Amino acid sequence: MAKKRNHIFTFLLVTLTFLVSDFTVFGFDYSLKDELQSRRTLKDKYFYLDSLITYTSEEQSTYFEAVLLKFELLRQEKKDVQALNELKKILENEHSSNHPELLGEAYLHTSEIYSQDKSYDLAQTYLTEAYIIFDGINAINQKAITLVKSAKIHKRDKNYSLALKYLKQAHDNYLEQGKVIESIELAKEIGTTAYEAGEFKEAEKFFTSSLSGFRQLNDTIEQMRILESLSTIYGFEKRFQEKINTEKKLINLCESAFAREKTAKHLIQLSNTYGTIGRNRDALKTQEKALRYINEKYFDQRYEALLRLSELYQLNERGTDAILALHKANNLALNSENKSKIISSSKVIADFYKARGDWEKAHAYLSISDSISRSLLETKIRKLENSPYTYAPTIKKGESSVAKADPKWLLNGWKTTIITLSISLSIILVFVIYYIRKRKKIRQILEWKVYKRTKELRDLNSELNTYIYKSSHDLRNPLTSIKSLITLLKSETNPAQLLKYTTLIESCANQMDEILLNLSRAVDYKKVEPKIEQVNFSDIKNNLNFTSNSDKTKGLEISWHIREKAPFFSDPSLIGVILKKTILNSMQYRTGSSSDYCKISITTDSSGASVCIEDNGQGIAKKVKDSVFDMFVKGTHKSKGAGLGLYLVKIASDKLRGKISLESEESKGAKLVFNLPNLA
Template sequence: MKIRGLFFIILFFCLSIAKSQDSTVIPDFILKKEDGNELQVHHYFDSIQSTQDSAMLSEIYNTLEKHGNKNKWPLLQAALYKSRGDLYFNQNSFVNAIHSYQKGLDLCEKYELELTQGLILFEMAQVYEAIDKKPEALESQLKAYSLLIKHDSEYAYNSLSHMADIHYSSKNYDEAIEIGKQAINLIESLPPHQTDYSKYISVLNTIGIAYREKNEPDSSIFYLNHAAVLAKEKGFEFWEGLALGNLGLMYQKMGKINIARELVLKDYRISLYHDQNRSAIKSAIEIGKMYQTEKNFNDAKHYYDTALFLIDNEIIQNKLPLYVRHAKAVASWYEAQGDFINAFKLQKQYIAMSDSLSAQAIQLKLAEIKATNDFDTQVNAIKLLTKNGELQKQKIQKQNLIIIASITSLLFIITTAILIYRQLILKKRDHLLLEKHKDKIEAQNTELEAQSEQLSHQNKLIQHINTNLEQEVQKRTIKLKKLNEELDTFIYRSSHDIRQPIATILGLENIARTYVNDGRVLEVLAKIKATAASMDNMLWKLQMSYLLNHDHNQLAEIQIEPFLLGIISIYNDYITHRNINLTTQITPFSITNNPELLKIVLRNIVENALHFSDETSPEVEITGYEQEGEYILKVSDNGEGINPNQVEDIYKAFYKANTKSQGNGLGLYLAAKAADILNINIDVNSSFDKGTTFTLSIPVKA
């Protein structure tokens, strides 16, 4: 007995210690439900997130959730949703983070918790920016600022600072400057002990580089110099170097090389001291450019070599952009000294790496689009499941009400039947059986009516669910259409950007011919030129595909003869190379049509005739004349013709009817598609070993 008593005393003592330790984890102001101070509650959650591991946090959250539900404390419940969302965000679980934040927002809107609502919107903006959804990030941050400015200036300043950074990264420099200045005015109104000078310096730097991009040197110098001075005063050496480097780049744009070099050198040394090699690499390349501008080629080469050494030894995932920047700079260094051979080699290396970088950018953009689509799909799925859960819960509640009502009705009917039965006993016994049957029939009818009402209610509920599903399908269809439009625009811009290095290749080929007399080298250059021209033609056809979907209504008056001759001039080199006998009989005439789409039709038809003309004695004839309100244009070649079985397929995308074809099978497909838009009829007449004639009937007015 004594041992058992001692055991219970020890157990009680241990439980007391455990209880006292639990109470130290959760402070009294939360346990006592002090609703007034939202900021104090959020500071508590921030403190436990920074000091506790995930397992302990989960235990604390579960305890607080029970406490909040038991005491019906909306502030604690909303703060819990925010804190859990923060934890999901730190774990890169973005869908769960948004879902948790949205639950918190619903509580805040219901109970008018403005400060908590603003803090949740601020964190949601961080999530949207992390998945490259900048419009949604800005929208969330604007809502957050409108709420936070009413309650806490420090949080409101952080919101403005974030918006300024988003606008700058989106190249909205005017908005970045305007919002950055608002942030500065706000932070300067705070007492010194509440001022986060690193964020203050960051905003000054953002405004300065935005003015630099707008080519407004006075304003840029003012803000960048302010940032550098403040960073030095407050002991933020790396920020000082960054601001000085940006200031140096501004002076470089102004042509003040000596001042610029001194400032960028400081940034270079500070970056090396703080092991910020990527920043040091960029600074070294810029210093090399400055020495090169002054024709100090030895010092320029020294910094270029230093940059290359740092790139080679830098431990990062993607060095390609740095190698591209270095190769471009060294190529210009060789060219400035007249060493065109090495310049050309470096230029080729730079172009090859740029092409790889462009390919990586395309893959990254496609991955971002897919990730965004997956993110939206998952968020919508969670919303739909939540909605379905609520509908199911409501359905169960209504069914329970129906059951209770049915039982109540049944009890009422039984009670009534008993009373009637007792009354009928006093009457004639002859009517007893008849009255019993009557009561049963009435009870059955009541039950049938209740069942009918239940079925009617369920049908209405099913119709409501179907309506919601149709709305969800429409929303997803709109989002999918938007994604397709983004992908279409991306392909157009990518093909346009990739044509620029191809133009560079063609230009370099022309330059190289002036320095080379070797026939074999000239032959290689000719093949390079042909290959580049083929790539340029392919990219132009990608741009054609974009124009076919977007450029239908821009009409203009077109003079047929100069318009067609301009198209033919594009192929002058090809005509000369193959010694094609090209004859034209074009009656001058004016039509009204879309120039870009008409150019797609004529260019692809003419290119097809030139390409498939006879190999030994190529001939192409183009005739045009007006006839009965239409302009008839015939393009004929003397090639081997088209197999009659393949005539119906020549307008299909990527179809090649001839092994001689070296294109991508898009020319006639694009021509036919543009002709259909412009109401142009295309007729083809082909004979084996005699050639092919395309006849176009073009309306005088589109």
């Protein structure tokens, strides 16, 4: 009877709820949700919703709303299977198409369950259906939510192009609705996805957009996260100045938020960036500041920071400060009783003293390192000897240990001894093998150094002999000509002939001057050390002034193609030598026709630069192709030079650690490619 009264009461309540919903604009949401919240126990809530679903099946909107509310209740209790069954009531209902927004929500919730169960294909199918419905009713907010969920699935499958496409569409939807916060957060998500896809330009664009938004919202944490991502991008692209500026902004934010650990972290990163581009003084100042921010309880960070500080002191020629920093690091290791750190710091200090010729102190610290290493090894051996396999019997008081010895115990004792000896011998054998291999490796290194040095000396000796012979031979020819011309000059009275002879003497003198100048340059280039800075190929091109319209080219068609994809660091003056001498060769050995050309193509990326110089001139004879970069070797018999142009090019390329490849056929031109590494 009581149960019947409850059913009647519920029916009346549901009917009343239905009537109220007809008299309010948002009446159903208000009455149904408020009534559900007023129920204290889950049992009452389920009873109320089940009653609604049972008695309002004819009123479709109320029925669908009740089903969705029951779904949410089941999801909260993590009853996904039952929740999915509730959604199917909407998806399989023949009248569901009359309520597209609720149907779209059902598809959206179904995709969430499948995504949580890692059934991503099914989840994507339901998301597609939801998007079609929301697009049909122009529900912009729901479209954006659906697109973001689809993007996450595609991102998980590494399909970044589709993920970015959907995220950008969702971002546009939020902007259209004027949802500022959502658009800012989504811009950050687009930046993160583009970064994972390796599209750094796109990532930078959206990170910068979201950064300005979070700055307006005064959200310091999000600003820091985005700036960290931008700093990483600038590091990958070797845009060091922008990375430095970003790290400075991060440090200011961390200081304002009193985040000491993060401040220290970014100061160390800034110091490392300064060190990368050779600004050692700035790197030192920043590292000193970082050390002040590292709390003394963080032993590892202080230890590593002190070692790095010591390196920077040495680079700035502050040896006293360097050894003080090393001793501080060593004291930290001693206080923490971290033996591996003590060994490491002792070796570094020994290397410091060894580099300065203080062999006594170097030996002392190496002895400390070796003694600790031996003690660690002895400890390991003792642990093996005291292994749990050892067994000793208990002997009662007054009994003879020999008389009562158990044969099984004796057997176990022998087994334990054999095992211990085997392990000990194995360890000794490993160390012997290691020692032999180390000695062998050292011997091989020494042999290689001796061989390399001997080869260098032989090459230098051969080069010197060639230098003396060729220079004396090439200088003797113009001197002989000058002597002959002077003899003719003495007996000549005709002014025209006198002018001719003096012109020829001047030409021979100029030839001698050019030979001596090139020889001097060869010696200078051998001694010079590259000065590394960022190379601007357009500036080098302008300084050389080799264009089709200039007087230098004598009608040769010269074209430049420069593509600088990333900053390139090298020595601009040596690169200028390579370009100048190679282009002069193209000019000197042209065929003389109107179709003569010289093409210069330069491409830079993060790994280095490729410089290609191609012409259609006389080419290089096959017999001298392999030795064309040697001293005094001429490409053709028609050459009027001393044969030092490409030799100087080879010296400059070697100084820049470059590689040269040559393609040429006689009468068909030549192609030289220089692959130069980035020396930053």
